[in-house]
Amino acid sequence: MLKFIFFRLLQAIPTLIGVTFLSFLIIKLAPGDYLDQLRLNPQISPETIERLKELYGLDKPVLAQYFLWLKNALFFDLGYSFQYHAPVLELILERIPNTLLLSVSSALFAWILAIPLGTLAAFKENSFIDRTIQAYAYTFMSIPSFFLAFLFLFLASKTGILPIGGLQSPNFESLSPIEKVIDILKHLTIPAMTLGLVSLAGLIRLVRSAVLEILHSPVITMLKAKGVDNFTLVKHVLKNAMNPFTTLLGYEIASLISGAALIEIIVGWPGMGMLMLNAVLSQDLFLVMGGLYIGTIMLIVGNLIADLMLAYIDPRVRERAFGKA
Numbered sequence: 001m002l003k004f005i006f007f008r009l010l011q012a013i014p015t016l017i018g019v020t021f022l023s024f025l026i027i028k029l030a031p032g033d034y035l036d037q038l039r040l041n042p043q044i045s046p047e048t049i050e051r052l053k054e055l056y057g058l059d060k061p062v063l064a065q066y067f068l069w070l071k072n073a074l075f076f077d078l079g080y081s082f083q084y085h086a087p088v089l090e091l092i093l094e095r096i097p098n099t100l101l102l103s104v105s106s107a108l109f110a111w112i113l114a115i116p117l118g119t120l121a122a123f124k125e126n127s128f129i130d131r132t133i134q135a136y137a138y139t140f141m142s143i144p145s146f147f148l149a150f151l152f153l154f155l156a157s158k159t160g161i162l163p164i165g166g167l168q169s170p171n172f173e174s175l176s177p178i179e180k181v182i183d184i185l186k187h188l189t190i191p192a193m194t195l196g197l198v199s200l201a202g203l204i205r206l207v208r209s210a211v212l213e214i215l216h217s218p219v220i221t222m223l224k225a226k227g228v229d230n231f232t233l234v235k236h237v238l239k240n241a242m243n244p245f246t247t248l249l250g251y252e253i254a255s256l257i258s259g260a261a262l263i264e265i266i267v268g269w270p271g272m273g274m275l276m277l278n279a280v281l282s283q284d285l286f287l288v289m290g291g292l293y294i295g296t297i298m299l300i301v302g303n304l305i306a307d308l309m310l311a312y313i314d315p316r317v318r319e320r321a322f323g324k325a
Contacts, residue, residue, distance in 0.1 A: 008307065012300040017070070019296045020289065024066045027285055033058070034082040034283045056080070056286075069286070073293055079286030083278065088290035091275060096294075098167060099271035103260050105188060106195035110203050115245075117200075118207025119238065122215060133204060140201035149194045149266045156190060163187050165268030191267045195260055210241040 035052060038044050053059045056079070057068050069079065078088035121133040140148075156162040163169060169183050214220060214237045223233060264273030272291060279287035 004311075005304065005308075008304050009300075012304075015300065016293075016296055020070065020073070020293055021066060023292045024069065024289060025062065027283075027288060028062050028065070030283070032283060033285065037282070069289060073289075078290035078293065081279070081284055081287045083282045083284045083287065088286050091287065092272070092290055092294055095270065095272050095275045098269065099260055099264065099273070101184075102188065102191050102195070102264065102269060102271060105192040106199060106260070109192065109196035110199040114200055114203035114207050115238070118204045119211050119234065121204065121208045122211035123234075125212065125215075134208075137201040137204045140197050141205070143198070145194055145198045146262055146266055148198065149190070149263050152190045152194055153267065162189050164190070167270050187269075191260065191263050191269050194263050194267075207241070207245070210245070211237055214240045 035049055035058070038049055038052070039046075050059075057065055060068070072079065076089055078092070080086070081088050081091055084091055117133055121130045124130045153164055156164050163183075163186055165187075167184065167187055168180075169175075169187075172180060172183060175183060217240075219240075220233070220237065223236065228236075260269075260271060261273030261276060263269070264271040265277050268274070276288065276291045278284075279291065
């Protein structure tokens with residue numbers, strides 16, 4: 001197993017370098033930089049700007065700048081944010097818990113409902129229940145997540161049932177511990193429901209198709225002929241349908257940081273999405289690169305976890321992977 005993990009991590013190195021290099025190159029090719037904003041300030045002398053360029057290595061060629069950044073990034077020294085005047089890693093670590101709270105909540109909501117609903121739709125194929133569940137899936141897959149977020153915000157503003165924007169209420173510090181938890185959950189409801197409902201629609205279709213494929217297999221036909229009870233049948237079907245779910249989980253883990261970015265921006269949730277938007281708008285090079293770097297690592301780790309889970313569930317995959325490694 002250790003060899004398998006080592007080789008997978010070794011294969012991830014070109015991916016990490018390729019993604020970060022292309023991102024760095026695109027950012028540098030964009031017109032202007034953060035220092036251009038400082039040049040517009042008559043109180044900042046050209047000599048000061050030149051010293052800043054030398055301090056951050058921005059006076060070097062693009063390739064030299066990239067490899068200098070990469071060398072530091074390998075030790076998670078992601079540089080200094082021009083806009084926030086703070087270390088990039090510190091800023092990311094402040095925002096990641098908020099993004100994880102939102103993404104994990106919406107993912108749990110979607111997965112907990114998708115497996116029973118998708119399985120029920122498959123077992124009741126072409127029935128009224130199946131058509132109703134599919135109608136929900138098609139409807140919410142067709143609705144853009146940002147439109148759904150705007151709709152929830154509009155309803156919240158009209159009814160006043162849920163707060164709009166932010167993570168906490170202004171009087172958060174004066175609340176009791178239980179009231180603080182309730183307050184955060186209230187602020188979490190709109191973004192989590194938006195992400196969860198859209199994600200649920202796609203997951204239901206995936207679960208349904210995977211379960212149907214197993215249901216129509218000769219093995220299930222044989223089990224039905226033997227008179228196996230429904231509980232055992234469902235258990236057998238789900239066990240054999242786990243492969244595509246496990247593969248998708250790898251991408252879910254990778255999206256824990258980046259997947260909620262648009263919704264965070266719309267609803268004003270203080271996570272990585274808002275941080276990255278401000279970084280891009282202000283052309284904060286090191287903050288943008290730091291966010292992309294962490295996102296790429298999440299993708300690599302997510303895929304590795306998915307591979308390990310898949311190998312654990314499926315003996316054929318385990319033999320193929322660990323046998324050769």
